[in-house]
Amino acid sequence: MAAFDPGPRPDTRLETRLDTRYAAETPEGIALALRPAGVVSRIYAYAIDLLLRTVMFGVVAALLANLGRFGFGVGLVVLFALEWLYPVAFELGASGATPGKRALGLTVVMDSGLPVTPAASLTRNLLRAADFLPGLYAFGISAMLVRADFKRLGDLAAGTLVVHASEATTLGVALPPAPARAPAVALSPRAQAAIVAWAGRVFRLTPARADELAGLAVPVVAPHAAGGDRVAALVGVAHWLLGRR
Amino acid sequence: MTPLQFEALHAAAWGELESALSPASRRWRWRWRRDAESSATTRPDRARIAALYRAACEHLAVAQSRAYPVWMISRLESLTARAHRLVYRQSELRLGALGRLFLVDFPGAVRAHRLHVLVAATLFVLPMLAIGIASYADPGFILTLHDAGAVDAYDDMYAGDADSPLGRRSAATDWAMFGTYILNNVGIAFQCFAGGLFFGVGSLYFLAVNGALAGSVAGYLTWRGHGENFYSFVITHGAFELTGIVLAGAAGLVLGQALLAPGRHRRLAALQLAAGRAVVIVYGMTAMFIVAAALEAFWSSARWVPASVKYGVGGLCWLAVASYFVFQGRPRRAAAPLR
Numbered sequence: 250m251a252a253f254d255p256g257p258r259p260d261t262r263l264e265t266r267l268d269t270r271y272a273a274e275t276p277e278g279i280a281l282a283l284r285p286a287g288v289v290s291r292i293y294a295y296a297i298d299l300l301l302r303t304v305m306f307g308v309v310a311a312l313l314a315n316l317g318r319f320g321f322g323v324g325l326v327v328l329f330a331l332e333w334l335y336p337v338a339f340e341l342g343a344s345g346a347t348p349g350k351r352a353l354g355l356t357v358v359m360d361s362g363l364p365v366t367p368a369a370s371l372t373r374n375l376l377r378a379a380d381f382l383p384g385l386y387a388f389g390i391s392a393m394l395v396r397a398d399f400k401r402l403g404d405l406a407a408g409t410l411v412v413h414a415s416e417a418t419t420l421g422v423a424l425p426p427a428p429a430r431a432p433a434v435a436l437s438p439r440a441q442a443a444i445v446a447w448a449g450r451v452f453r454l455t456p457a458r459a460d461e462l463a464g465l466a467v468p469v470v471a472p473h474a475a476g477g478d479r480v481a482a483l484v485g486v487a488h489w490l491l492g493r494r
Numbered sequence: 495m496t497p498l499q500f501e502a503l504h505a506a507a508w509g510e511l512e513s514a515l516s517p518a519s520r521r522w523r524w525r526w527r528r529d530a531e532s533s534a535t536t537r538p539d540r541a542r543i544a545a546l547y548r549a550a551c552e553h554l555a556v557a558q559s560r561a562y563p564v565w566m567i568s569r570l571e572s573l574t575a576r577a578h579r580l581v582y583r584q585s586e587l588r589l590g591a592l593g594r595l596f597l598v599d600f601p602g603a604v605r606a607h608r609l610h611v612l613v614a615a616t617l618f619v620l621p622m623l624a625i626g627i628a629s630y631a632d633p634g635f636i637l638t639l640h641d642a643g644a645v646d647a648y649d650d651m652y653a654g655d656a657d658s659p660l661g662r663r664s665a666a667t668d669w670a671m672f673g674t675y676i677l678n679n680v681g682i683a684f685q686c687f688a689g690g691l692f693f694g695v696g697s698l699y700f701l702a703v704n705g706a707l708a709g710s711v712a713g714y715l716t717w718r719g720h721g722e723n724f725y726s727f728v729i730t731h732g733a734f735e736l737t738g739i740v741l742a743g744a745a746g747l748v749l750g751q752a753l754l755a756p757g758r759h760r761r762l763a764a765l766q767l768a769a770g771r772a773v774v775i776v777y778g779m780t781a782m783f784i785v786a787a788a789l790e791a792f793w794s795s796a797r798w799v800p801a802s803v804k805y806g807v808g809g810l811c812w813l814a815v816a817s818y819f820v821f822q823g824r825p826r827r828a829a830a831p832l833r
Contacts, residue, residue, distance in 0.1 A: 275551070275574075275578050275582075276582075277547075277548060277551035277552075277574075278551070278555065279551045279554050279555055279574060281571070281574070281575045281578060282571055282575075317666055318664070318666035318667050318669060318670040319665075319666040319669040319670070321669075321670045321673065322666075322668075322669030322670040322671065322672050322673035322674070322791075323669065323673060324673065325670075325673025325674055325676065325677045326672070326673045326676050326677070328673075328677055329673075329676050329677045329680060329681070332677075332681070333680075333681070333684060361582075362575065362578060362579070363578070363579060363582050363583065364579060364583060368770060368773045368774075371773060371776065371777075372769050372770075372772075372773050372776075375684050375687060375688055375776065376687075376688045376691055377688070378684055378685045378687075378688035378689075379688040379689065379691040379692065379696065382692075382696075402691050405762060405765065405766075406691065406749065406765050406766060406768075406769040407766070407769060408766045408769075438560060438561040439561055441561060442561035442562070442563070445497075445563045445564075446563065446564050449563065449564065449565065490496070490497075491496060491497050491498050491563065492496025492497060492498035492499050493498065
């Protein structure tokens with residue numbers, strides 16, 4: 250019986266270069282897949298935070314306005330706190346993110362995937378001053394654009410990472426219904442995985458494209474569906490592979 | 495084993511771990527702190543969570559190596575990621591750690607980096623002395639560093655008569671100055687630290703510039719004959735402020751040195767290790783600047799205090815700061831043996 254195999258395994262290094270997933274290995278020997286956040290979402294988050302800080306300062310300034318010189322002094326202390334300590338205070342909170350980052354679904358973690366520590370949060374936010382130079386965060390943005398994990402200088406020194414907090418939407422949770430059928434040939438584990446993954450994505454594909462892809466696996470279903478519904482037959486094979494026999 | 499069998503076999507354990515990690519059951523932490531006995535039954539057992547987590551890691555590895563379906567692997571990935579965060583979470587900030595920072599860690603870190611402190615102090619003091627002497631010898635020299643309006647303001651501020659701004663300051667003005675000092679001086683110190691990221695050059699630059707600016711004002715005012723007003727004003731808070739800026743620069747130089755001479759580490763790893771050491775100095779330096787701002791706003795400017803008292807108090811502050819860094823937090827010597 251000829252085994253069906255979709256070809257040699259692609260170079261995994263190339264595979265990881267295709268997207269920006271960042272693997273953090275745990276002591277248990279598994280790799281946590283973190284998804285570093287890119288320049289654009291971080292600029293948006295920064296803009297939201299800037300707006301929020303401005304509004305907060307405006308409110309405080311309005312409250313302090315009729316306190317004269319005393320209010321002026323307190324206002325400057327508030328301005329200092331908003332400039333330097335606002336990110337630290339929020340990053341050490343439960344969500345590990347400033348309100349702007351939370352709005353964009355971002356969070357700050359250590360390189361290990363763990364919640365950010367106080368020392369690291371302070372380091373990355375004080376070094377913001379270096380990222381800002383020579384103006385408008387030019388160094389920070391350049392560093393982020395050069396690196397695959399989008400770290401700015403402060404992140405590099407603190408060993409932190411800004412990641413998308415939400416899980417990536419998983420495709421193929423439920424297979425479309427089809428009568429289970431055994432494959433016509435022996436399948437390698439990778440071929441099995443490819444067929445199951447394809448069957449999970451069928452509902453998102455146009456019928457023509459689903460059929461075209463099913464055509465690649467004709468040997469798997471050949472005796473049954475040479476001219477019939479290749480898609481339904483291959484989905485049936487996927488059900489069989491999952492264990493519905 | 496088919497994927498469905500595998501899932502059926504372990505789904506109960508995954509579900510248990512998921513519910514233990516869910517936000518609803520995370521509230522046990524707060525309830526648990528309030529009354530340990532009453533809610534002990536609802537609190538998920540930590541050892542149980544750890545065991546479930548290790549099992550889920552194993553299942554993930556098996557599922558990956560057997561190329562099980564994507565939904566199962568991504569469920570396990572998300573589960574292990576969340577459990578990993580909980581299991582390896584570091585304890586929160588505690589007051590004990592804060593006490594330890596100022597009693598042991600900060601002075602220890604400064605002593606451990608005494609060479610950096612020495613270089614930073616040299617880069618700060620030499621320009622200060624040079625520009626100070628130049629400004630004293632040639633009073634016009636100050637105009638190369640400050641514009642005429644600022645020089646006039648210094649003249650007014652430190653002039654001897656009771657009508658000068660220093661002489662008739664209200665408590666509210668003290669607060670305004672406190673805010674200004676916090677915003678400006680601590681900001682400068684943070685920049686001085688951050689500049690270290692550019693191979694230390696930024697820190698050296700900020701140190702030299704700030705030293706030169708301070709020196710020029712001191713030299714000029716001495717020449718104008720406002721010396722007593724000026725030095726009695728700066729001596730007390732200077733103990734904290736001048737030391738603080740040198741320490742900020744030294745913390746920056748720690749970063750710069752790690753980049754220039756990473757030793758047996760890769761540059762990035764060396765930088766991260768150095769940042770971990772430097773941040774201790776940054777904590778302490780920030781506290782020193784806050785003390786300095788309070789002294790500068792509320793004590794240094796007080797005209798009713800005679801200059802001699804200020805010199806005395808200021809001298810004591812310098813002595814206290816110096817002995818803090820020399821003696822505080824050293825390990826106790828082992829007691830001498832009885833025989």
